[in-house]
Amino acid sequence: MIGGRPDMVDDEHRLKMLMVAGLGGDEAAYRAVLGALARHLRGFFRRRLASRPADCEDLVQETLLAVHTRRHTFDRSQPLTPWVFAIARYKLVDWLRRHARQDALHDPVDEWRNDLAVEGGQEADTARHDVSELLGTLPAKQREPIRLVKLEGLSVVEAAERTGLSVSAVKVGIHRGLKKLAAQFRP
Amino acid sequence: MRTDDLVALLARGAGTEPMAVPARVWAMAVAGGAVAAVALMALMLGVQADLAGKVSTLAWWGKAGFTLAVALPALALITRMARPGSHVGRLPVALAAPVAALWLAAAIQLAGAPPGERLALVLGKTWASCPVWVTVLSLPLLIAALAALRALAPTRLALSGAGAGLFAGAVGALVYTLHCPELDPAFVAVWYVLGIAIPTGLGAAVGPWILRW
Numbered sequence: 001m002i003g004g005r006p007d008m009v010d011d012e013h014r015l016k017m018l019m020v021a022g023l024g025g026d027e028a029a030y031r032a033v034l035g036a037l038a039r040h041l042r043g044f045f046r047r048r049l050a051s052r053p054a055d056c057e058d059l060v061q062e063t064l065l066a067v068h069t070r071r072h073t074f075d076r077s078q079p080l081t082p083w084v085f086a087i088a089r090y091k092l093v094d095w096l097r098r099h100a101r102q103d104a105l106h107d108p109v110d111e112w113r114n115d116l117a118v119e120g121g122q123e124a125d126t127a128r129h130d131v132s133e134l135l136g137t138l139p140a141k142q143r144e145p146i147r148l149v150k151l152e153g154l155s156v157v158e159a160a161e162r163t164g165l166s167v168s169a170v171k172v173g174i175h176r177g178l179k180k181l182a183a184q185f186r187p
Numbered sequence: 188m189r190t191d192d193l194v195a196l197l198a199r200g201a202g203t204e205p206m207a208v209p210a211r212v213w214a215m216a217v218a219g220g221a222v223a224a225v226a227l228m229a230l231m232l233g234v235q236a237d238l239a240g241k242v243s244t245l246a247w248w249g250k251a252g253f254t255l256a257v258a259l260p261a262l263a264l265i266t267r268m269a270r271p272g273s274h275v276g277r278l279p280v281a282l283a284a285p286v287a288a289l290w291l292a293a294a295i296q297l298a299g300a301p302p303g304e305r306l307a308l309v310l311g312k313t314w315a316s317c318p319v320w321v322t323v324l325s326l327p328l329l330i331a332a333l334a335a336l337r338a339l340a341p342t343r344l345a346l347s348g349a350g351a352g353l354f355a356g357a358v359g360a361l362v363y364t365l366h367c368p369e370l371d372p373a374f375v376a377v378w379y380v381l382g383i384a385i386p387t388g389l390g391a392a393v394g395p396w397i398l399r400w
Contacts, residue, residue, distance in 0.1 A: 023204040031198035038190050061193050066400070068197040070340040072208035073270050086271035090342035094399070125190045149200040156200060171202070178197075183400075 011036075016080040023071060037084055038064060042125070044088050055095070057127045058185060063091045065182040069175065098186060134181050142177030145170040209339055213266055216335035220328025220355065224362040228324055232366040246370035249292065251361060253375065256285035257383065258357035265332060265350040269339035275346075282353070286380065293376035300373075311374040317367065321382025322389075325352070325359030329386050333397055341398050348394020349387050356383035 015033055022030025041063050045056040066087050074083050131151075135143050141163075148159040149170070160167045228234075241247045260281035267273040297305050311317075332351035341347035360379050369375070 022198075022201070025201075025203035027198055027201060030201050031194060034194040034198055035191070038194055042190075057190060060190055061188065064190070064193060064197065066340070068201070070271075070400075071204055073340040075270055076206065078270075078272070082272035083270070084272075086342050087340065090271065127188055127190065127193075129188055131188045131193070131196065150196045153199055156202065174200075 011040075012079055012081050019074070019080050020076055023074070023076070034064060034068070037067065040081075040084070041088055044085065045092065048092060054128065057125060058129065059088075059091055059095055061127045061129065062095075062182060062185040063088045065178060065185065066091060069179045069182055094186065129185060131181070134184050135177075137184065138177050138180055141165065141169065142173045142180065145173035146177045149174060209266065209269060212335045212338050213262075216331040217262070217328070217358075220331035221358055221362070223327035223331075224324045224359055225365075227327065228362050228366055231323075232320065232363075234365050235368055238365060241368075241370065244370065246372070247364070249289075249372065250370065250375050250379070251364050253285050253289050254357045254361035254364065254379070254383075256288075257282060258354055258361065261350055261354035261357055265336065265347060265354055268341050268343060268347040268350055269336055271340050271342050289372060289376050289380070292372040296372050305373070308371050308373040309377055311369040311371060311378075313367065313369060314374065314378050317363070317369070317374075317378040318382035318385060320366070321356060321360045321363050321379065322385045323359075324362050325355040325383075325386040327355075328358050329355035329390060331355075333390070333393070336398055337400070340400070341394075344394040344398040345391050346394075347398055349391035351394070352386035352388065352390025353383065355390070356386040359383075359386065 015036055018029045018033035018036070022033050038060055041060045042056065045059045046053065049056050049059070063084075067084060070087070074080065135146060138146070144163050145156075145159055145165070148154045148162055149156060154162065156167055156170050159165075160170045163170065165173065235241070260278050264275060264278050264282070267275065267278075297308065300308055329352055332355055333348065336347050336351060360383055363379075363382070369378075
């Protein structure tokens with residue numbers, strides 16, 4: 001009974017209010033809900049992939065990207081957490097399937113060496129993907145809107161003026177670019 | 188990349204999110220796929236000559252009603268599947284009911300027919316082409332429904348693909364009734380059901396790799 005614990009119910013209520021405000025354009029609320037979801041997701045993945053903390057953070061970030069790029073599928077008349085954890089479960093199952101396949105192809109010694117390499121240099125809340133590296137793989141009309149709006153903090157209108165693209169082209173470029181970045185999380 | 192940085196990046200300039208995106212996605216997919224199916228039927232098959240006469244019969248309405256009674260819960264199924272965390276609920280019952288009713292009508296018809304005529308009732312005149320045409324007419328909508336699912340967020344890919352095929356097959360069958368001369372429940376119970384089952388299987392097979400995100 002997940003719904004029975006008062007703190008969870010409380011969290012659901014608080015997170016959903018933040019999410020609804022965030023979808024309505026309240027950036028601080030949206031940032032707060034994504035930050036809180038990141039903590040919940042980290043717990044979710046660590047309980048299930050205890051032996052691979054670095055992979056957990058990849059999955060946390062992949063799921064956050066999915067939550068963001070698919071936020072139009074959240075029904076505001078429904079609770080938030082079942083929606084988020086359904087996405088998290090989907091990403092976990094996809095990851096497990098992918099790795100079952102990869103592991104079957106891998107030499108076991110290689111896998112062991114990978115694990116060692118990962119343990120050395122990873123911060124607990126850092127994934128292996130680097131956004132500026134990933135951005136380099138996108139076409140300019142997706143890369144520039146993301147760089148200007150998401151990294152430099154310009155408004156969509158300012159980014160449109162700077163790039164000569166229309167406002168809607170900037171929005172579409174950001175949306176498609178983030179979807180493509182999300183896809184890069186699963187090689 | 189640190190997760191906090193990703194959160195900041197995603198939130199920055201996120202703007203407002205319109206509420207009715209899935210409804211718009213589905214409306215466009217259904218309209219596009221259905222219009223394409225009707226156009227395909229009109230160009231390749233043609234509307235049957237005495238459609239007006241057939242439309243006044245109970246059997247024609249039974250046939251068209253069966254396809255609609257499958258199409259509507261199938262559409263409900265895929266719109267639910269497109270949202271993470273939703274459940275199928277009682278939809279399997281709603282989908283099984285029209286098939287059970289049709290099979291019952293077919294059984295009654297066959298039981299009342301002389302044994303020597305039963306096979307002829309089932310085969311009709313067009314048994315070989317019926318499932319093929321239903322499948323062909325379903326393809327535009329199958330593609331449109333899969334594209335719609337890709338724009339949303341299905342988490343059960345084979346089931347979502349099957350639902351897309353089921354919906355496309357049922358609407359394909361509905362469009363095919365405008366051409367098809369057969370009216371016997373015994374015919375519909377086998378060949379229409381097969382025609383709907385083919386795109387359903389197709390959708391279930393392609394779902395896991397086309398719908399992955």
